[in-house]
Amino acid sequence: MQHAQGEARFAAALADPELPLPEGLTSARGEADRLRFAVYRNNVHVSLVEALVRAFPVVHRIVGDAFFRAMARAYVAEHKPESAVLIRYGSSFADFVAGFPPAHALAYLADVARLEYAWSEAYHAADADPISLQDLATVAADLLPDVRLIAHPATRLLSSGHAIGSIWSAHQQEQVARVQTSQPETVLVTRPQAEVKASVLPEDDAPFIAALLAGDTIGEAAGKAGTGGHGFDPGAALAGLISLGAVSGLQINTQETFR
Amino acid sequence: MPPCNNLPSRAGLGLKPEHYGEILSDRPDIGFFEVHAENYMGEGGPPHRYLSAIAERYPLSLHGVGLSIGGSRDLDQAHLARLKRLIERYRPVSFSEHLAWSTHDSGYLNDLLPLPYTDETLNRVCAHVGEVQETLGTRMLLENPSTYLLFEESTIDEIDFLQAISERTGCGLLLDVNNVMVSAINHRLDAYDYIRRFPVERVGEIHLAGYDETADEAGERLAIDAHASTVHDDVFALYEFTLGRTGPIPTLVEWDNDVPDFPTLQAEAERVDDALARLPAAGRRVA
Numbered sequence: 001m002q003h004a005q006g007e008a009r010f011a012a013a014l015a016d017p018e019l020p021l022p023e024g025l026t027s028a029r030g031e032a033d034r035l036r037f038a039v040y041r042n043n044v045h046v047s048l049v050e051a052l053v054r055a056f057p058v059v060h061r062i063v064g065d066a067f068f069r070a071m072a073r074a075y076v077a078e079h080k081p082e083s084a085v086l087i088r089y090g091s092s093f094a095d096f097v098a099g100f101p102p103a104h105a106l107a108y109l110a111d112v113a114r115l116e117y118a119w120s121e122a123y124h125a126a127d128a129d130p131i132s133l134q135d136l137a138t139v140a141a142d143l144l145p146d147v148r149l150i151a152h153p154a155t156r157l158l159s160s161g162h163a164i165g166s167i168w169s170a171h172q173q174e175q176v177a178r179v180q181t182s183q184p185e186t187v188l189v190t191r192p193q194a195e196v197k198a199s200v201l202p203e204d205d206a207p208f209i210a211a212l213l214a215g216d217t218i219g220e221a222a223g224k225a226g227t228g229g230h231g232f233d234p235g236a237a238l239a240g241l242i243s244l245g246a247v248s249g250l251q252i253n254t255q256e257t258f259r
Numbered sequence: 260m261p262p263c264n265n266l267p268s269r270a271g272l273g274l275k276p277e278h279y280g281e282i283l284s285d286r287p288d289i290g291f292f293e294v295h296a297e298n299y300m301g302e303g304g305p306p307h308r309y310l311s312a313i314a315e316r317y318p319l320s321l322h323g324v325g326l327s328i329g330g331s332r333d334l335d336q337a338h339l340a341r342l343k344r345l346i347e348r349y350r351p352v353s354f355s356e357h358l359a360w361s362t363h364d365s366g367y368l369n370d371l372l373p374l375p376y377t378d379e380t381l382n383r384v385c386a387h388v389g390e391v392q393e394t395l396g397t398r399m400l401l402e403n404p405s406t407y408l409l410f411e412e413s414t415i416d417e418i419d420f421l422q423a424i425s426e427r428t429g430c431g432l433l434l435d436v437n438n439v440m441v442s443a444i445n446h447r448l449d450a451y452d453y454i455r456r457f458p459v460e461r462v463g464e465i466h467l468a469g470y471d472e473t474a475d476e477a478g479e480r481l482a483i484d485a486h487a488s489t490v491h492d493d494v495f496a497l498y499e500f501t502l503g504r505t506g507p508i509p510t511l512v513e514w515d516n517d518v519p520d521f522p523t524l525q526a527e528a529e530r531v532d533d534a535l536a537r538l539p540a541a542g543r544r545v546a
C-alpha cells in the first residue's frame with residue numbers, strides 16, 4: 001500500500017511544479033533537493049514535447065520552434081500518452097490546437113495537424129498489397145455497381161475548409177512557396193508500399209470517394225455523388241483512387257478478393 | 260525456460276532509423292543491434308521492413324522501456340501482449356527491461372522513475388518479473404537504474420535488491436555501467452565498490468552511454484543519464500574494471516539523443532571490441 005501512495009505523491013509532484021516535493025525523498029546529504037527532482041519532471045516533459053516535434057514537423061515549421069514548444073508543453077501538461085507506444089501519441093493534438101487561442105490566427109493549423117497525424121498513422125499501419133486497375137478489370141461490368149472497396153489499412157481521407165494538402169506539400173520543400181490557404185481541399189493519405197503519399201483529390205470526386213471508403217457500393221456512392229459538379233466521372237475517380245494504391249481488395253456481394 | 264541471452268560477447272549498437280539504409284548497404288561488422296521495443300509496436304510500415312532486414316543479418320536484442328516493472332500497479336496486459344507479438348515475430352536473442360516505473364493514473368510518463376527498495380516493492384517486482392517471463396516464455400534481463408534522489412523508506416541496498424530479484428525469479432541482470440557511475444556521483448558512492456559487490460555471474464549484458472553533468476541546490480555534482488554523447492573516460496575505465504570481473508560480456512553502446520552519424524557510433528563500438536579483445540583468454544568466464 002505504501003508503494004502505491006508513494007507513487008501517487010511522486011506522480012502528482014511531477015505534474016505540478018507548484019506542489020512541494022513529495023514526502024520521503026532524500027539525498028546523500030540528508031535532504032530532498034528540488035533540482036534533483038526537477039530532472040525527472042524535465043525528462044517527462046521534454047521527451048514528450050520532442051515526440052510531438054517529431055510527429056508534427058509541418059506544424060512545427062509553420063509556427064516556429066518557440067511557439068511550437070510552448071503549445072506542445074501546454075498539451076503535454078493536459079494529455080499524457082495512453083500507453084508506452086509513443087508512435088501513437090498526439091491523437092488529440094489537432095483538437096487541442098483548434099482550441100488553443102494563441103494559434104487562432106492560423107485557421108488552417110489544426111487541420112494541418114490532423115493531416116500530419118494521419119500521415120503518421122499511415123506510416124505505421126499494417127502492410128497490404130494494393131489492387132491494380134487490372135484487378136478491377138476482371139470484374140464483370142454488370143457486377144460493378146454492387147462492388148465494395150476494401151480500403152488499404154493505411155488509407156485516410158481528410159476534408160478541410162483550407163488548402164491543407166497544398167500547405168503540407170509546400171512545407172516539404174526547402175523554400176516554401178506561397179499557398180492560397182482558403183481553398184477547401186480533400187486529401188487522401190495512404191502507403192501502398194514503403195512510402196506514405198498525400199494527394200489532393202479533385203473536389204468533385206471527394207463525396208464519391210468518401211462514400212466508397214466508408215463502405216458504400218460503387219452504385220450507392222455514385223448515386224450520392226450524382227449531384228456533384230459537371231466535372232465528375234465516377235469511372236475516372238475510381239481509377240484514380242486505385243492508382244494511388246488506396247485500395248487493397250474488392251468485395252462482391254459477400255465474397256472478398258484480394259490481390 | 261530458454262536462456263535469457265545468446266548475444267555474442269562483442270560490442271552492439273542501438274539501432275536508429277537514421278542509419279537503416281547505411282547498415283543494409285554497408286553491412287558494418289557490429290556484434291549485434293538493440294532496439295527499443297516500443298518503437299516497433301506499430302502494425303507495419305517501414306520500421307518493420309527495415310528491422311526484418313537487419314534482424315536477418317545481425318543478432319537482435321529487444322530492450323523494453325515502458326513495462327513499468329517497478330510500479331505498484333498490475334502490469335499492462337495489452338503492453339505485455341504487444342511484447343509477446345514482437346518476440347514471436349523477431350525471435351530476439353535477448354529481452355531486457357528496467358527496474359523502474361513509468362505508468363500512473365494520468366497515463367504514461369515516459370521516464371524511468373525510481374522506486375524505494377523495501378520488502379513490499381521487492382515482492383511486487385519479483386511478481387512482475389515472474390509474470391513477464393511466464394507470459395513471454397523467456398528469461399529476461401533486468402537493468403540497474405540511474406537515480407537522482409533517494410527514498411527515506413528504503414531498507415534494502417540496491418545490489419541486494421537486484422540480487423534477490425534474480426535469485427527468486429531466475430532472471431539475469433543487465434549491468435549498465437554508465438548508470439552505476441551516474442548513481443555513484445549522485446549519491447556519493449564508490450562506483451568501483453558497486454562493481455566489486457555486484458553479482459557478476461548473473462550479468463548477461465552490459466550497457467555503456469554518455470552522461471551529462473550539472474549541480475544540485477547545494478552545488479553538488481549531479482550527473483544525468485543523457486545518452487547524448489560518447490562514453491566518458493571515467494565510465495570506460497570502470498567498464499574495463501568490470502570486464503576484469505565478468506570476463507567478456509555482450510556490451511551495448513547507447514546513444515539515443517543527438518544521434519551522430521554511423522561512423523561515430525562505429526568508432527564507439529570498436530573501442531569496446533578492442534577492450535573485449537584485450538581480455539586475457541585465461542580470465543574469460545566460462546559461459
